[in-house]
């Protein structure tokens with residue numbers, strides 16, 4: 377079934393490490409944007425096509441009013457055949473929510489929240505320019521429970537400036553104590569012009585050495601295993617039955633439609649991306665023009681590469697007979713000679729004619745392993 381992704385590009389403040397498609401909140405602009413988004417969904421309507429996930433991503437989708445969320449979900453419902461068990465996720469920043477909005481989101485049909493917590497230490501949150509504290513994050517989770525949410529995910533970021541292994545594991549323990557149904561652990565990636573880079577240089581903050589980053593990852597996952605969470609993807613763990621159904625479409629060669637500025641779509645081997653600038657997006661929709669900035673038909677080789685790249689992110693790995701059925705390619709015959717050294721080093725598991733998967737240490741070196749699938753011409 378299809379997934380529906382809705383991009384909400386507004387934030388109350390811009391974090392110093394952020395490389396997403398977002399801008400500062402302007403209420404008037406947000407109102408126009410929501411109208412444009414509704415129009416884009418209606419234009420793409422296929423009332424007979426089933427969809428089983430809706431994902432509000434950003435930016436900060438929790439800056440939408442409950443009325444706006446309700447209208448967007450209703451428009452998705454009119455435009456697609458929503459499954460009775462549709463998963464509706466909304467990304468939220470802890471400082472933006474209160475009991476009234478959360479209850480209204482729940483009533484509007486949102487049944488999963490994903491909070492950008494990032495850290496349970498106030499000093500780390502301040503270095504990242506986040507607007508919430510550790511206590512605000514705990515309170516936001518408690519409010520979600522009171523509002524009736526039984527499916528909540530928390531994001532944490534590791535390898536932050538000045539973060540020791542012990543500090544990081546303190547945040548992991550705090551997350552475990554909070555008992556969310558799902559958690560995502562991301563490594564801080566400092567893009568070339570990130571303001572945080574300058575702040576780090578000015579303040580003399582540094583990141584822990586690489587080997588500490590590896591221990592952070594491995595020890596966090598051990599603790600989460602012991603607490604009953606199952607790792608199912610490089611960065612994601614969940615309690616049994618609580619995996620993120622929307623995100624799994626990205627990793628399992630699924631299909632989704634993306635709406636909003638900069639949103640990506642993948643469908644039937646074709647990929648497209650909307651124009652990224654919010655004003656440009658609104659203007660084009662209002663004028664009845666196209667919003668697609670780039671459209672590419674993936675050839676068979678690219679589709680296989682993509683299926684391998686994404687599939688290897690999952691702990692379940694890549695289903696080799698499945699790839700052969702879908703794309704007519706014997707993965708081991710094509711890539712085996714290069715993959716064998718990774719199998720030998722304990723980074724990759726190969727079960728002949730069955731599956732290919734990364735081991736946990738292999739997940740740390742996923743990028744290296746995956747270069748095998750990139751054709752030598754572009755490596």
Ligand code: SF4
Nearest residue numbers: 387390391394434435
């Ligand atoms: S809240 Fe999220 S999207 Fe917004 S600036 Fe911060 S990291 Fe970026």
